[in-house]
Amino acid sequence: MVTIYDIAQMANVSAMTVSKVINNTGRISEETRRKVKKVMEELNYIPNSNARSLVLQQTQILSLLITDITNPFYTSLARGAEDGAKQYGYRLLFGNSDEDYAKEKDYVDMILSTRVDGVLFAPAGDLSLKNLEKLRAHNIPFVIMDRAVPGIESDMICGDSKEGARKLVDYLIGLGHRRIALVNGSLDVSTARLRYEGYAEALALQGIPLDETLIIHQNYRDYHADDHLEQLLEQPSPPTAIFAANNVLAVGVIRDLRERGIRVPEDISVVCFDDLDLSSALDPFLTVAAQPAYQFGAMGIQLLVERIRGSSVPESRKVILPSELVIRSSAKPI
């Protein structure tokens, strides 16, 4: 590896002079600057950012931690984050927790030892508290995305889960549905709780009683119908519509319904949170509350960088990104 000393030697200057032309700092004569640059070219010199990080006490690395790389929502978010990081001149260290607290912890340790300048954190759920506290204890700035974590105050950028859920359920009610099932994520995830609340409120507003037998809680990323769906469908008065708390669950539900010969939306309506991108482009079928996933990532980076650079940034800022009801054809009047 060629170092500044190598090029210093070849250019007949000191290493410091080289460092200065690299960083455009201090006063250097045009002549030596050119001379040094020429040698750098010839030797294919590339600065060692590890050494740089060590002395500068900053890495120019940001970490992105998401919970499901398979979910188009997070994929789009990652794209926004990636674009943002590039724009601000940061490198992106990538992690995927698979909605798993243990994996998340491993990544936090990795993040810490890497001394990243900040992290864009999509928590697996409420138990992410410990992991976030660890980051906080080590003074590394972060912005939380998508899901709030009780007990942690920080910059945050979330969707409006409650409102989105309400819109979705309102829409179903408007279609004449009264027996509306909820296939939800785990209740230790804030969005699942909020979507549940939105669901409940929408029902209450129309005087429709909440029926717990119509509610299933699952993990957001592993949909297994198992007996759950069975139990849902085989009750005396089965649902005429299903609200799936995210896209992955919706796909699982619809697949399982079809396997049982139940048609969507003819036999049962289905709506969900988050869009499907390519899938929706192929076949505009699923009616959804679409969130601006790309914005989550892009704005997340922006907040994070402002926090890192910014002495001016006051207390923690919360951004709520609205979701949009996109009506397609997976739900129909009863």
Add this chain to the structure above:
Amino acid sequence: MVTIYDIAQMANVSAMTVSKVINNTGRISEETRRKVKKVMEELNYIPNSNARSLVLQQTQILSLLITDITNPFYTSLARGAEDGAKQYGYRLLFGNSDEDYAKEKDYVDMILSTRVDGVLFAPAGDLSLKNLEKLRAHNIPFVIMDRAVPGIESDMICGDSKEGARKLVDYLIGLGHRRIALVNGSLDVSTARLRYEGYAEALALQGIPLDETLIIHQNYRDYHADDHLEQLLEQPSPPTAIFAANNVLAVGVIRDLRERGIRVPEDISVVCFDDLDLSSALDPFLTVAAQPAYQFGAMGIQLLVERIRGSSVPESRKVILPSELVIRSSAKPI
């Protein structure tokens, strides 16, 4: 930040002793080992990997560079890479070139300055040659994924584009189609050339003449029908089937067809390379040559790590991963 010196002081030992217990190297008495570990716990010590990288001359970081984070093929590949990296104890630096050589170059520079131990490289196309040569010149190991780059010898893991294309077109011919269009990627991408060849061979084998007016070349990730599709459909003898060279193109084609009121597969059949994951789960519609995307990433990491660690690895190894014809309903007999 707490360093080994801090904990050395608190534990009344030298920094070296601390280093040794951290790395389990050298001989340390059980007693001091316990004492040191205890202090590390108390002080929440986290090793600084930058300092470590500097002296060890290796970072334990791998870089993953893909061309389209929006494409499920690369998303799944990334997932495989991420799992693999974790398994082997590497961190993953993530990059997305957007099929853009300039962005790719930027990432290569970033990769170089990061001194990553190796890179998993999905080239944008033939002009990636320069970027790969740069990596090579700096002695950083890489394995090329998905697309070959003429002029570069290296470990590589590709799909069987020619064979997959042949299967797809054969299938269409078997359905009675004779006028089969090809919506292809750019010809400076090896897979596009190979898919073209497979297409041509399948036709030739059945004595069907190749008609250049049935062939469109596009960028793999930006499908714009524009006049292309127009021109395809408005000729005297329009195609009865379309072979799209990848999933993104297929989605674009189908969307545009539908906008014109042309039904798939009733009016025209469509097949393509690469599956759509979630979309296919929702609606098993598109007939495809599916590639084991996850394997690309997982095996890629494996080859890469073997190359990095392995003195035993001989010349460059090529892995060809087969694709599977998945027949669904986007193509039907003429």
Add this chain to the structure above:
DNA sequence: TTGTATGCGTTATCAT
């Protein structure tokens, strides 16, 4: 305008 000394946090080498 340019160079010298020092330190960033860690590990390897070699003593003790």
Add this chain to the structure above:
DNA sequence: ATGATAACGCATACAA
């Protein structure tokens, strides 16, 4: 079994 010293590649403070 443990410790002192140097080195990794770079940048800051200060001198010249």
